[in-house]
Amino acid sequence: MKTFFKFFVVRDNDYVLGPGRIHLLRLVDELGSLRKAAREMDMSYRWAWGRIRKAEEALGVPLLEQDESSKKPTKVLTRDAREIITWFLRTEAELANVLKQAEQTQPRVLKDES
Numbered sequence: 076m077k078t079f080f081k082f083f084v085v086r087d088n089d090y091v092l093g094p095g096r097i098h099l100l101r102l103v104d105e106l107g108s109l110r111k112a113a114r115e116m117d118m119s120y121r122w123a124w125g126r127i128r129k130a131e132e133a134l135g136v137p138l139l140e141q142d143e144s145s146k147k148p149t150k151v152l153t154r155d156a157r158e159i160i161t162w163f164l165r166t167e168a169e170l171a172n173v174l175k176q177a178e179q180t181q182p183r184v185l186k187d188e189s
Contacts, residue, residue, distance in 0.1 A: 077178070078174055078177065078178055078181075079174075080170060080171075080174060081093065081094060082094070082163070082166065082167045082170055084163075086133045089129075089133065091129075091130050091133040091134060092130055092159065092163060094167075095116075095126070096126055096127070096130055097160055097163050097164070098116065099112055099113070099116060099123055099126065099127070100127075100138060100152060100156055100159075100160055101160060102115050102116065103139065103150065103151070103152060104151070104152050104157075104160075107149060107151070108149060108150070109123055109124060109127070109139065109150050127139060134155075134159075136153070136155045137153050137155070137156075138152065138153055138155065138156040138159070139151065139152060139153065139156065140152075140153050
């Protein structure tokens with residue numbers, strides 16, 4: 076048997092951040108646009124923007140800001156968003172390591188015999 080987890084940041088039983096929102100933010104950074112990132116994740120722009128807005132409200136900081144160097148209305152990640160992504164990915168990797176170590180000491184009945 077294998078173990079797995081999904082890491083989320085929650086406030087008042089509402090999801091603030093998780094793998095999906097982190098992936099969305101990373102795509103915004105990579106593709107240069109929330110609209111393109113939403114399309115890449117096969118979701119509507121409105122849904123994607125709602126997820127970002129909900130996270131911003133819970134965190135009390137903006138995650139996207141207007142790119143002043145662009146002639147088009149383009150959003151880019153804020154410094155806070157970049158710090159959050161870095162922390163989230165690092166913490167997720169550390170937790171995965173802990174889980175991997177726990178698998179090595181799991182009871183015999185849980186070990187995959189195949």
